[in-house]
Amino acid sequence: MNASLDTRPVATMFDVETLVNQAWAGMIRVPHFQRDFRWHRSDVSKLFDSIVRGYPVGSLLLWRKPAVAKILTLGDLRIDAPQTQAALWVVDGQQRITSLANALHPDVSDARFLLAYDLRARQFVPTPPVEEPTIIPLPVLFNLTKVLSWFGSHPEAVEHVEHANEITQRLRQFPIPAYEVVHDDTKVLQDIFDRMNNYGKRLSRAEIFSALFAGEEDEKDVALTFDKIAQNIDDDLGFGLIDNDTVLQSVLARRGPDTKREIRNEFREGEAPERSYHSARAIIEFPDEDRETAYRLAEEAMRRAVQFLQNEASVPHYSFLPYRHLLVVLTRLFAHHPKPDERNLRLLRRWFWRAAVVGPEAFKGSTTGAIRFLSFAVKPDDLTGSLETLLSLVDRPDSPLPDLRRFRSNEAATKMVLCSWWQRGPRSLEDGEPFDIDDLSATLQDRQTALDAVRYVVPRRLVPPEYRMWAANRVLMPVLFKDVGAVEDLIIGAPLIADPDEWADPPVWPEALASHEITPEMVEQLRGGDTVGFLRLRQGALQRRLTDFLSSRCEWGFENTPPLDQLLVEDLEEDDELA
Structure with a gap:
């Protein structure tokens, strides 16, 4: 039976003042499998508007476990966090906690968090560059002593002091429900994180995959990630940053042709290796790999694919790539066939440009169908057969050429x-x-x-x-x-x-x-x-x-013949059969 929680989550309540003070003190941590802060200033403003209106802002899911002393980054804040046996790790609610801790802190300079409250309009606005008596910055409004000092310095706004005190009280005392989970197994929390975000469709597939297979907390700075793979390739080849979803699909395509397979079963631990296995009807061709090995070998295959694009196909930069799924298919091919000879490279270039001209619309399901058909065409032990099948799938010489009357760099x-x-x-x-x-x-x-x-x-x-x-x-x-x-x-x-x-x-x-x-x-x-x-x-x-x-x-109309040495091998096999 799969692991489950030993004890039921404890329902509790945090007021904003307590939650923010915990964050400032380094008692709230963000697990490494969480995505980065993604909110804009408008999102932060809506959160505070909901609070003063008394609207629900959702519940938090917090994981209580020990944490080492370190310098934390939380939004724009740098926090000297002490070692503790009872830190609260944020499984769900990172965007809200980060917004509260930053917007209410006096030393933050990130424009997303620089908000103030307009006492006349009774709404949250960006902090003005020049101090205005009736527009109070949130760090001031959050501190009752500073609010009184503000009105002492701006007596012309004293008629609004009662409303300001009311807003201060609402901000500090607003209750936010939370569930606290106590469990030692990181994978259980990752599973909870995955289910919450998958059902709500709030994360991309690449973000969910990264969360599921993030490894241990102490591996964060050394383990490969999708971002690091893209950065490494750009640093070495100047290809630009490949987006995470394309990196994920490339990792998956190298390991098996169905890139839309169930990702939760991607890596099996503690089981005997096999040549390949079927997981939820998906073929996995490298079942004995751990995550780090899969990422490393996928990066190597992507690197060979990018070098092919730059050196053979006249695609110098990622922004010049007509369709991203073509890089995924190339990664799969170069993973199984890392050193094609000159003739096969020419056939591969021929396929690439035919596939670009034909476009994914030629396949049932458009891009999804194209990547599926093309990935399944790449056979691990048969480069010649793979190229023949790939070329047959895009053999449409009557495909129209790009229209020079419409120049849009994103098309x-x-x-x-x-x-x-x-x-x-x-x-x-x-x-x-x-x-x-x-x-x-x-x-x-x-x-x-x-x-x-x-x-x-x-x-x-x-x-x-x-x-x-x-x-x-x-x-x-x-x-x-x-x-x-x-x-x-x-x-x-x-x-x-x-x-x-x-x-x-x-x-x-x-x-x-x-x-x-x-x-x-x-x-x-x-x-x-x-x-x-x-x-x-x-x-x-x-x-x-x-x-x-x-x-x-x-090269429409050219014969897609394999290299001469492969033709000779086939002839010899036929001679053996005749003999």
Whole structure:
């Protein structure tokens, strides 16, 4: 039988004053399997508004157990917490407790917690930068002595003193119900945490998975997490930060093809290892792994997948990736087949770009169906068969190309366009030097779209409405200019463009322009004020560039034959059978 609580939870009640003082004293701790603080200032304000109105704010679930002495971080607070045998660990209620402890503390500077009470409007407002007599900051309002001192300093607001005292009393004495649990097994509390958040759908699947398999409290600083995996890959490869849900799916895809399987049974402890096993109808291909091993090997497979994207598929950054599920499938493939030869890499590149052009809509269930079919196509012991099946699933040469009349950096079609621009090798319009992944990484950092690396050629307001969404008015230029304005300044006003003779090396000028599919003729149109003529001419050039790029990557109509050595092996097997 699974572990259960030895004693029933104790129902108790905390007033806000007691709860906040406990937090400030370091007696309230946040378990490492909890998510970070996610509330905005509006959420914090609503909490205090509910308190003064007497509305219920929900109950807390607290886990009473020992805690070591350490410096705690609670929102914006840094607390020197002592060792104790009876700390209260927050299983449910972290956002509320963090909000109360921070908004009522006098030394907090985080804008989310800087709230005050407007005595005239009778509502909570952001703390004004200049002190106003009838707007009292919450740390003042929470302390009766400070409230009296406030009105002594602001006699013009004395007519509101009674209301202020009433609000102070409501804040300090507001009761919050809580359940206290006493249990030594961390997994029981993680299970409770999971059930509470799963039923309410308040956490993402990645957050729930992290909570379920968080390990012990003392492993927090050394164990791999989804955030650390993403950060490690970005630090080493400059790929940007992969989101947690994609990392989770990649971890799951490496271990088994069904990424939507029941995650609570992912790791089995204390059982004999097998080649594979079926858990709730899900195939687990690495049943003997612990969590840390699974995370480490998943990171290695993701790293190989990212290197393939950057080096073979012309996808330099995560924000250029047309569909996230393609990285998940690549992670599974590189986990089982870490070193494909040159021919198989070409077939894999062919599959990747065909899958991007076809899109997930070609599969029943869209993205969910695509990731399922594609993941199941990857067989652990058969790279050739895996690639043949993958290619057969996206063999749709009549799929439409991205529409250059709609440029949106968060859409898959535009990301494919950006990849075609990157493969062209865009150069700086200041010195003619080609941009590299380091330039792109420095410009985009952790952005989820490539918008910060894209500039306008002509200010949008000067373009007729029907042309404003066209790709022709954008250039891929991942560099932070001293004059952060429209790229019009760089093409028309900058001496480098206005007068090519001023370039240190004149022949590099047409090369730099050509890397952005801009010809001297187009520049002359801009100089002459023919914006529409420029856009039409460049749009045609970009369309040809995109068509050539996708044609060379998708290779529609090519035979999907395996490497020669594999064909020879098959022929020998046939000869043996005939003999």
